[in-house]
Amino acid sequence: MMRYVLSVVMSLLLFTSVNHAEGFLFNEAAKLPVLHEGRVKPIDTVARSSVLLIQEKQKIRFNNQEITPIEWLFLMATSPQIANQIPIFRIDNPAVKMMLSIDEKTKMLSFEQLTPHLASIFEQADRAVKRKQSERAFFQTGIIELNHKVTVYLGLQHAFFPPSAAPALTQYAHDKAQLVSGLAIFNRFQKGALLAQEEQDQLMTFNDLFKEKQLMGEMAQFWPILLPEGSNEMSWQSYPSAMLRLLDQQGQAPPMLQTYAQLLQAYLDGQGALFNESVANLREETRSYTPTFRLQLEVLFNQVQPLYLGILLYGLGILLLLAGAIGTRDRWVSWANGVFYSALGLHTLALLSRMLIQLRPPVTNLYSSAVFSGWVAIVLCWLMNRIYGRSVGTLPGCIIGVLSLIIAHQLSIGSDSMEVMRAVLDSNFWLSTHVITMTMGIGAAFLAGILGMIYIFKDIFSPQGVAKEEMRRTDKMCYGVVCGALLLSFVGTVLGGIWGDQSWGRFWGWDPKENGALLVVLYNAIILHLRLLGRAKGRSLMVLAVGGNIVASFCWFGVNMLGVGLHSYGFMEESFRWLVLFWVSQIMIMLVGLLPSGYLSRQG
Amino acid sequence: MITAILRVLSSLKLAIFSLVGLFIIVLAGTLLQIEYGLYYTQNLVFYSWMIWVDIAEGIRVPVFPGGLFFGSLLGINLAVVSIKKHYFSWKKGGILLIHWGLVVLLLGAVIQLAITQESMMRLVQNEPQFYSESQRELELVLIDTSHSDTDTEFSILFSELSQGDTVSLGPVDIQVKKRAIHSEMKPYTPEPDHARRGVARRWQFESRPIPKGDDVAYFSALELDVFQNDKSLGTWVVSLEVPQVQPLDYASDDLLIQIRPKRWYNPYSLTLEKFQNEQYLGTTVPKHYASTIHLENPITQENRQILVYMNHPLRYLGKTYYQASFEPSETVSILQVAQNPIWSVPYIASLIMSLGLIWQFGVGFYGFFKKGRRK
Structure with a gap:
């Protein structure tokens, strides 16, 4: 079995990690470490998360050519005229479209097309951010989003030299000379020396250059320069700020400045060998800091996108099972099992590598909670397969896999999914106890719901309803999972209380997220006690379990969207619509669950 | 008569009734926060026997029982059930402990509500502070x-x-x-x-x-x-x-x-010596903030330095000081002060319940093994 899983995974790895650019080792350049949003990461992650933010998908197409995010980043730094023509800004908000005077159907705009509107975008966004989140108009949320995209775009373009600059090496030499000679004149001027007209002009240029570098240092999206003496996060600097170090180091610039200029120049000139050599030099110069293994793992993770593949595999599993339900059973089902297990293997590898890259427990934000709670539920499905010796867990496992990973994918748009932790969350102990148990509880609640859903559909659609033995088995499984969900969510909630007492001075504060967790506990406790009363068996248990989906999703996402409390991550309108849709669908399934066995098959 | 009342109080139906009631209360209390904020909602919904709503100037109508009502009902139900005889068996001991733990937790919460004092202490750098x-x-x-x-x-x-x-x-x-x-x-x-x-x-x-x-x-x-x-x-x-x-x-x-x-007022003083506020480089995301505080107590002759930061409060003479906030100048640190003599009750309750859980699982596994052997 294991060998099978490994072979599938390995072949996928090989298949996807082949790089198709000739001459340039972009794969190596991708591993260059930079500081971005507080974390040292491969430049590849910066490129990908930025493209995902601006374009809302990772693949860039331009003139019938596919450009990888890392190549795009180089294009942005060296040939802004070309980069600005790529239609990369995705705009969905109709009110924003109206403001930009583009028609309904156009979705993608290039920076060049946006340029005439920049002033009004900035102005409108400035006005919009001043209003409370909940009071913003639809247009304003859209304009803030667009403004953010533009800011990131400009920050990438200004990471090294301004877009109007000469080729990198020339510009670097020029800036360096200007700064050094300018400083000399400035020092003389300060001592009271009289300056010639030419020198005064030079001083003015120096002043402008100084201000430009300062401003760009603030704009720069990522900081690629590791100061030679440095070995921790504090010794990273943006390229323009590092240029200014020339001024207090007697003209001694960090050597990486020159090497990066060389790298950009080589890319512009199409000199593959020089490019590769510069990359190697840069890797060498950052060696003192960089945890190479973790950087490489992250780049590999980015390229393989194991969770994206996971969606496809889990989806394939569902298709195979459907085929199995129609055609010759056994073969399809055993294939489906194989696909399910390889997907689970991939899912597990992905979780482990994220933990290794971050050196954190598996759940650090909403994105990773989706990945992890899905994983927990799927592992439970795998256990069911082991215990019952059949493929009872494969269908629910695949459904949960597809849903949880799609949700995770949606959540990953807009930011690096391995972001740094805020002060209050920065505690591996609590992350790995409270957060993990709570997420596992949520995962279990969803599993019970999915089991209930499958059971209801089977029972309604098949002529005689579900067979007695299968009914008893599903009932037992579902009840067991509900008990597990109660146990985990209860322990998680109590642990959360203790954390709250440690950091805010109260065990319980009626914060929406706390309430959400309590709702999950209460709901499962209600089911458990109804069962003791002799209710909540068979179909009624299934209907209640589907209701558990609503409660669990409210606790998981809903409370974050209320826009109040300590755990709120901002109001996500788009996601909220999906959530409501999900609730409606669950209520409908519950209603369907009230119909007698075999009802629909008799009707049809 | 008494047996009849006891039977009702210890019934499973009452447990379910109060659980459902609490569910509704918690849900309503969460949603109402959007409109009314936490403090108002808390007093209206959670810490009340009955939720009253003004329908017109001066006319109030009861709408739904409040959190205290359902909480007490559940507490009484749990208490009566846990002294019932048939639970005192080796097999059900775990469940009994879990329920006792819950009783302690609920009781503690109600007492805490009555006696806890929460306040804020604003510390300006180098100025001794005597009160919150x-x-x-x-x-x-x-x-x-x-x-x-x-x-x-x-x-x-x-x-x-x-x-x-x-x-x-x-x-x-x-x-x-x-x-x-x-x-x-x-x-x-x-x-x-x-x-x-x-x-x-x-x-x-x-x-x-x-x-x-x-x-x-x-x-x-x-x-x-x-x-x-x-x-x-x-x-x-x-x-x-x-x-x-x-x-x-x-x-x-x-x-x-x-x-x-x-x-x-406190019989001792706290002085902010230094406030540290670290952010992740290149971002505005707070990484770590901490107050270095000097404590001086003339009665006990104490004179020492303390570091208070996130997840690491100072517990002193019945009060607990938490790092809560700071002012942008970074020379002012704001601490939250909780005076809660029974802060340990939730911990004790959690301990009892954990023991119950371990017990219950132990019994479960034991049974599972015995069954397996017999086969």
């Missing part, structure tokens, strides 16, 4: 500065004053002429009235409806007639909108009057 302030409660205070070494303060809670009351506050008597929870200051335009003193000479206040939400400031205000030895000293207006102290007698400055957040 309430975020909600206000007090009317009279400060007697006639002794050279110590001031004497007389205070009464704003919530205990109502219009028309006469109360004595240290050396003076005070009659409340007007009281507003939220108000707005307006110029006092009628002919100059020599009885109106201090702020009242030029200002009066008008009541305003109480604002909803958590972040809004209330400007509570009082208009008072002050008497000393049955002799009128005049009329004063005190308001949070103009919070400074006002002397009752301009000649001596001995007696000062003020409305301010309720204060709790």
Whole structure:
């Protein structure tokens, strides 16, 4: 079995990690470490998360050519005229479209097309951010989003030299000379020396250059320069700020400045060998800091996108099972099992590598909670397969896999999914106890719901309803999972209380997220006690379990969207619509669950 | 009769009833926070026996039982069930412990509600701080500065004053002429009235409806007639909108009057030596913030340095100090202070319940093994 899983995974790895650019080792350049949003990461992650933010998908197409995010980043730094023509800004908000005077159907705009509107975008966004989140108009949320995209775009373009600059090496030499000679004149001027007209002009240029570098240092999206003496996060600097170090180091610039200029120049000139050599030099110069293994793992993770593949595999599993339900059973089902297990293997590898890259427990934000709670539920499905010796867990496992990973994918748009932790969350102990148990509880609640859903559909659609033995088995499984969900969510909630007492001075504060967790506990406790009363068996248990989906999703996402409390991550309108849709669908399934066995098959 | 009542109180149906009730309460209380903020909702829904709603001016109707009602019902149910005989068996001991733990947790929560005091302490760098302030409660205070070494303060809670009351506050008597929870200051335009003193000479206040939400400031205000030895000293207006102290007698400055957040004084001082605020490089995401505090207690002769930061509070003489916030200048650190003598109760409850869980699982596994052997 294991060998099978490994072979599938390995072949996928090989298949996807082949790089198709000739001459340039972009794969190596991708591993260059930079500081971005507080974390040292491969430049590849910066490129990908930025493209995902601006374009809302990772693949860039331009003139019938596919450009990888890392190549795009180089294009942005060296040939802004070309980069600005790529239609990369995705705009969905109709009110924003109206403001930009583009028609309904156009979705993608290039920076060049946006340029005439920049002033009004900035102005409108400035006005919009001043209003409370909940009071913003639809247009304003859209304009803030667009403004953010533009800011990131400009920050990438200004990471090294301004877009109007000469080729990198020339510009670097020029800036360096200007700064050094300018400083000399400035020092003389300060001592009271009289300056010639030419020198005064030079001083003015120096002043402008100084201000430009300062401003760009603030704009720069990522900081690629590791100061030679440095070995921790504090010794990273943006390229323009590092240029200014020339001024207090007697003209001694960090050597990486020159090497990066060389790298950009080589890319512009199409000199593959020089490019590769510069990359190697840069890797060498950052060696003192960089945890190479973790950087490489992250780049590999980015390229393989194991969770994206996971969606496809889990989806394939569902298709195979459907085929199995129609055609010759056994073969399809055993294939489906194989696909399910390889997907689970991939899912597990992905979780482990994220933990290794971050050196954190598996759940650090909403994105990773989706990945992890899905994983927990799927592992439970795998256990069911082991215990019952059949493929009872494969269908629910695949459904949960597809849903949880799609949700995770949606959540990953807009930011690096391995972001740094805020002060209050920065505690591996609590992350790995409270957060993990709570997420596992949520995962279990969803599993019970999915089991209930499958059971209801089977029972309604098949002529005689579900067979007695299968009914008893599903009932037992579902009840067991509900008990597990109660146990985990209860322990998680109590642990959360203790954390709250440690950091805010109260065990319980009626914060929406706390309430959400309590709702999950209460709901499962209600089911458990109804069962003791002799209710909540068979179909009624299934209907209640589907209701558990609503409660669990409210606790998981809903409370974050209320826009109040300590755990709120901002109001996500788009996601909220999906959530409501999900609730409606669950209520409908519950209603369907009230119909007698075999009802629909008799009707049809 | 008693058995019948006991039977109802210990019934599973009652447990389910109160669980469902709590579910509804928690859900409603969460959603209402969007509109009304945490504090208001908390008192309306969670800490109440019955939820009352104004349907018209002055007419209140009960809508639904509150959190205290269902919580107590569940607590009673649990308590009665856990002393019932049939639970005292080896097999059900775990479940019994879990339920006892819940009883302790609920009971603790209710007691805690009654006795916990929460306040905030604002620490300015290098300035010793002796008191913390309430975020909600206000007090009317009279400060007697006639002794050279110590001031004497007389205070009464704003919530205990109502219009028309006469109360004595240290050396003076005070009659409340007007009281507003939220108000707005307006110029006092009628002919100059020599009885109106201090702020009242030029200002009066008008009541305003109480604002909803958590972040809004209330400007509570009082208009008072002050008497000393049955002799009128005049009329004063005190308001949070103009919070400074006002002397009752301009000649001596001995007696000062003020409305301010309720204060709790400590017999020791805390001094902020340094506030550290680290952010992740290149971002505005806080990474770590910490206050280095100097504690000085003349009674115990303590004189030491303490570091308070996220997830690491200071527990001292029954009070717990948490790093809560800071002001942008980074020379002011704000600590949350909780005085909660039974803070350990939730921990004890959790311990009991964990034991119960371990027990229950142990029994389960044991049974599973025995079954397996027999096969």
